[in-house]
Every structure is written in C-alpha cells, then in structure tokens.
Amino acid sequence: MSTISRDIILKAENISKQYRLGLVGTGTLSHDLNRWWAGIRGKEDPYLKVGSVNDRSTKADSEYVWALKDINFEVQQGEVLGIIGKNGAGKSTLLKILSRVTIPTTGEIKTKGRIASLLEVGTGFHPELTGRENIYLNGAILGMSKAEIKSKEAEIIDFSGCERYVDTPVKRYSSGMRVRLAFAVAAFLEPDILVIDEVLAVGDAEFQRKAIGKMQDISRGDGRTVLFVSHNMTAVQNLCSRILILEYGNVVFEGNTEEGIRQYLRKDTLSNISHQNIDFKSEGLNVSSIEVMKNGVSGSHFSYKDTIQIRIHYHLDEPINDLVFVVRINDDNENVLFTTWNSDSIKTKNIVDKELVLACELPSYFFKTGTYFVTFAIHIPRKKVFLKKENILSFQIDDLHYQINENRVGLISPKLDWNYL
Template structure:
C-alpha cells in the first residue's frame, strides 16, 4: 500500500477585508488573551463564506473552511472549482507562502511550487543564479542542482539568455524557466497553479508532457490547478472539487470533472418567462432551458464530443396541434454565425405525445471549444412568420470545453467549428 504524501486536517483560512489582510494589532492581542486563558479564538466564530456572487455584511471572509483530504504518493491530483473557490489559497498554504488560520498539513517529502510566474525568482539575478537559488530554497544540494542544470536549461529554451538578469526576460521566457526549475528539481511533490494559462500552445503541450512524466514515470506527486478540464482529465487520476472554500467532492478525476460541470451553474437566467424580445403568438412558449449530461445532471458546460440533452420546458396557452409542431434548435457562435441546427421536420419527429417539455438528444456534440448561444423556434405546421409560436434568439448560453476528441493524446484547438470523426490513411 502506498504511503500518504499529503494529509490536510481541518484546514481553514480567514482573511479580513480592507487594507489589513489578516487582522489588526488589537485583534492579535485579543487572540493572544483568549489563548493564554485557554479559550477559543473569538474571531473563528465570525466571518462569511467567500461567495463573490452575494453581498456580505462581515469584514471577515473564510477563503477556506474545514478542509480535509488525503493524497497518496504518486497521485496526480486536479484541484478544480470556480474563481474564488479557494484553489490558489490552498496551494499557498501547502507551499507555506501563508499559514492556515486553523488546522495543519502533514507532508511527506519536499515540495516544489509554481504558483505564479517566477515565484521566488530574484529579478536582479541571472537565469543561472535563479536556478541555483530556487534549488537551495527547496533544500537541494548544489551537486543535485548542477546534475539537473542542463536539462532545466534545455527544457526552458532560454539557453542564450541564461546569464542575463531575469528582469529582462519576456513573460514567456520567465514562465518557461520557472516551470523548468520546479519540474526538474528532485522534489517529491510538485504544485502547479494555472501554468498553462501562460505561454504558447507548444509550451503548454510541453508542460503537460513533463507533468505526466513526473507523475507517471517518476512516481512523484503532482497537484495541478487548472480551468482546462481536458488537461485535468488527461493528466490527473484524482480530483478535488472546491466551492466557496469547502471541499464538495473527492475521487477519481473523471467523476470529479462531471461533478464540477454539473455544479458550475453560471448566474444565467434560464427562466425565459420575462423575455420580451421574442416573436410568435405565445400559444406555446419556452419558459426554461436545461442542458443535461448523460448522468442526468443539469450543466452549462460540456466537454467537446460529449453527450448532451437539451430540454425545453413549455408553457401551453391553448395549443393543441402537437402532431404538426415544428421545433428548431440552433447553436450560434459569439459572432452570430450559425454553427449547427436541428430541425424537427427534417428529422421526421412526431411530437403528438409531447406534454410539458421537448427534449433534443445529441449523442456526441462534435464542436470545438467555444461559447455558443442557443436559438429556439416553435412553429405551427410551417416556418412562416405568421405561424410562429415562440422564437427566441440567445435563449441560453453553453460552454464547450476542449478535449482529446480523436484519442490522439492531444487536446483539440478552440474555435467555433464542427468536428467530424475521421482519420488519415497512412
């Protein structure tokens, strides 16, 4: 049985809003007075969850609250969640950039962190000097760093500038060298926070390959924060989902991603009852739209090539001619280009048994990653304007995430285009 690499026990982090981030001198003295009397910190009883969508009343916010999890040595763990969920705070606590308000970590091994571009770099020092500085911070001996030096420089691609102060590097060069140092030095645990958001496609691919090699080939533990679900799915075997500072799911990466997508509902008004920019008689109206995955969860994001059911919730105001009902559902890109449409008359659909909802099942949504807007049309017998029942443009929004569509080990590029199953004969 493999040993634990990280164990988090009742981890919480509280911040005070305003210019002072963790409290004032009077608060610290108050905490100390309670502590020497053997009483609980009074400020642990106050504060609100870090919910950015709601206005709060307290000046204290819990960025993390009562976090518990275990990570086994050799696991690659994707930490996912919406902005403000506490992902970066958790990594900062693990990396000892800041201390938890309550709780503790048990860590078995040295940690190498890449939290931000060039974390721990001295801008006045050269690339060469910063490699040795970072290694020393991680507890590496000079001989260990020297043994890995050529690999680090080759991976980073900044060999020509290795003796130039890093303050003169471009942001791309900076992050290449920072990632190369963190990934190549011989730590047991590698922590990476959104490094793929910086750099070109070639570098992102290189980073993913190296992290896969570190985790699967070298047996090191990797913690990876990313909003790229395809990267998390291909790299990680485990997942932790955070929401408003709490852990809401732990388990294998695929179920974790599914859980995150099902719970990542944007503040998008799916109720169409109050929309006035619609055409039609209104005898049959769409009053709600749900996007549903193959597990039956309501979502608003889907991985490219995945299963999708679109449910139109109806309000019937006297319409009875369901056997002649026409339904059109289309997806447009953000430039209002029609990408794909599903027209019921062409598909030979009989709606005679429809009552309160219409469902369109798409076994594989073969679209590249982008944001798409849904347009719907309900008509009586024909598609002429005088037969419109309900027509709404931009009725809902769907996000399609990149994925390894062709099972080639490579994530497809973004862009509002269709993907078709195909292969080259070689």
C-alpha cells in the same frame, strides 16, 4: 496526533484560513490583544467563532471571512490531484498553505519530502539574478547540492527554451519566459511534490502541451506527486487521477476526475436550459429567442435515438444580405464537437416584417451520453458580427444503459451507413 502512513505523501487535517476584511491596521491592535488574552487564559481564539462565507458576490456581514474551512484530504505518492473551482473558491490559498508560503489559521499539513511550487509568474525568482543563477538559487532552496543542480542544468535550459537569455537578468524576461523557466526548474529539480497553480495559462499552446507531458512523466514514470490547479478542464482530465472541487472555501466533491468535472461544469454553466429569450435588436435584425426541442416541444433531456432540433426565432425590419446563423456544440469537457451554419444548405430568407423560424437539425444516433452546450452567433462573413452567445443552451443525453454507444471511442457516436458496392 495522527501520523502519516507510508503510501500517503501529503495529508491535510482540518485546514482553515481566515482573513480580516477592510484596511490593514484599523482596529487590529484590540483584536490582537483579545486573542493574546484568550491564549493566556487557555481559551479558544474568539475570532474563530465569527466570519462569513467567502462569497465575493455578496456584501460582507462580518469583518472576517473564511477563505478555507475544515479542509481534509490525503494524497498518495505518485498521484496527480486536480483542484478546481470558481475564482475565489480558495484554490490558491490552499496551495499556498500546502507550499508553506502561508500558515493555516487552524489545522495541520503533514508532508514527506521536498515540495516545489509554481504559484505565480516569477515565484521564487530574484529579478536581478540571471536565469542561470536563479536555477542554482532554487535548487539550493530545495536542499540540492551544486553538483546535483549542475547535472540538471542543461535539461532545464533546453526544456524552457530560454537558452539565448539564460545569462540575462530575469527582470528583463517576458511573463511567458519566466513561466517557462520557473516550470522547468520546479519539474527538473526532482521534488517529491510538485505544486502547480494556473500560471501555465500564461504559456503558449506548445509549452502547455510540453508541461502537461512532463507532469505525466513525473507522476507515472518517476512516481512523484503533482497537485494541479487549472480552469482548463481538458488539461485536468488528461492529467489528473483524482480531483477536489472547492466552493466558497469548502470541499464539495472529492473523487473520480470525469465525474467531478461533469458535476462542476453542470453547476458552473447554464445547465439544462432548453429555451432562452434573447430580445436582440440591431440594424434591422430582431432575434427573440432560441430553443432546443424534440417533436416541437422544448426539452433538455434526450435519448441517443432522438432527433434534436435547435430553433431560432427572428424577424427583419429591412433586408440584410449574406446573413449567416452559426451553431457550435461543445461537450462538458469544453471540447468543440462541431460548428455548423445555415449557409451549408440554405440561404437566409430576406422576408421583412414577419417572424421567421430557422431550424438546425441534430441527427439521431449521434451524441454519446453526457451534457452538451450550444453556442449561437449571427454574422455577415468577414464583415460584421451581430450577436454571439456562449453556452446559451444545454441538453443532456441520458441513456446510461446504452453500452454500444458508450464503448465507441471518440467525442461523438454516429451510427453511419455501411454498404457493399
């Protein structure tokens, strides 16, 4: 059996988790007897040889499904590890195993020190106890003395912002209040490993910023370890030093945060789509397609030197006054770079029964190397939204050799005119 080295605080070895589909209790006695008999004879569990991939979009071909399969990784002390993937990829199952909430079907978790987990809203809280009582209950579960908990009590209450309600039973808290208090308890009671699931999304923007800042302090200042699951790629990039990407219960990427996020978003969205048929019809407006192109040719890979054009093909069955076309550009970390609409420079033509092509020009020497996504909308301001298509197109800027472009700090890299006056 392998041991855990001094700098490694958590080690996962061949972790797998199998679940049985269908109604609980239907046919399980025979399965349990088969497992028991195999164990008596020193044989492998026969049901570990079966089981389908955990793809919820397909029909099951087995009674068993592998939520996780042969997961191996190590986490160093003071590291912030991000775990990302689509819904159903196995992220929450993995965190429950790491937190000892459930046990793996196969494999072993080795850890050093205390683990505090925030997996679901209100996890670890007794609803009938007050917020203050739950602080002491959670501290005792972590093995802390009453004096140790008392020394942290004021900080926990202040950070959570729940001082007015701290002596009220938790069952009367809103979901946001429960998350605030639960995070403060988990963070301030000084665990060696802090495990955080997507629950921070329940909090407001101000609290999310506070929570991310606190996690950074925990890892960088106190040298403690954080495992963080989120669908917010900006938060993952700002917080995590390394990431795992899970897909159907398997690790498909482990390594650098920026590279992993780029790979995940390229795979998870409409990557490299340069032309889309829309076929939208409503109240006299007909939109046929949208495309991204250079020199009149559709494409998805460009140079920083290229002038890129987005073209929208539509026609009107009847005039529509004040119609506005909107284009928004996001980068592959979900940051909004800018939004533009045609009324910045021209009015929409009201020509009926003729195909119209409206073009938006994206200037050269503007984008940094990376993947960009186009969101498209049509509306009458403050009156009606006809159409909105998120991330309908994408394109890449591929000039990895262009060091001047890469070294300019910022989301974009415009080449602007400078002059003496």
